[in-house]
Amino acid sequence: MQHDADGRLLEVGARTRTIPPGLRRALHHRDRGCRFPGCGLSLGEGHHVRHWAQGGPTTLSNLALLCRRHHRAVHEEGFQIERQADGALQFRRPNGRPLPEVPPPATVPADPVHVLRAGHIAQGLRLDAQTASSGWLGESLDVGWAIDVLHPLAAGPAASCQ
DSSP: OEEOTTSOEEEOEESSSSOOHHHHHHHHHHHOSOOSTTOOOSOOEEEESSOGGGTOOEEGGGEEEEOHHHHHHHHHSOOEEEEOTTSOEEEEOTTSOBOOOOOOOOOOOSSHHHHHHHHHHHTTOOOOTTTTOOOOOSOOOOHHHHHHHHOGGGGSHHHHTO
16 A cells, blocks of 8 residues: 555555455445446446556556446457546547546436426426316317418418419
8 A cells, every 4th residue: 555645545556466355445435336438337347447468557546447348348349448647537439539428417306396396486387287188178170270270371362362
């Protein structure tokens, strides 16, 4: 483990390719789910950002949590991961184009019905059980009236030429 001058933990590492339990717990605590853009699945596997075979260390800063599907995508389908200077991960498609970051899902309020009702009241909307009810009582359609309403030009000067 490496600590800064104030005793805060900077880095946790291991001497083997396999991730020891303590480092795995730290990885899960830091990443909180698959880091592949748009995924976030809570179950994941540790992935060496710089591969172990290429000299990548088994350290927290060189690991990313990926779900099984995205771990396979990186190893077998050509997707790539790079750690940026600021520590952020950049994912790339097999053709090298960057994958855009996906915004986190919107938070759902504790009482969403109350929030919706308050929004409707603020807009002056009054919604009740009859809001979506039709006023039609089953009578037959007056086609001429329907055309006049739906297409006002049908009753205009062009209609009188016939």
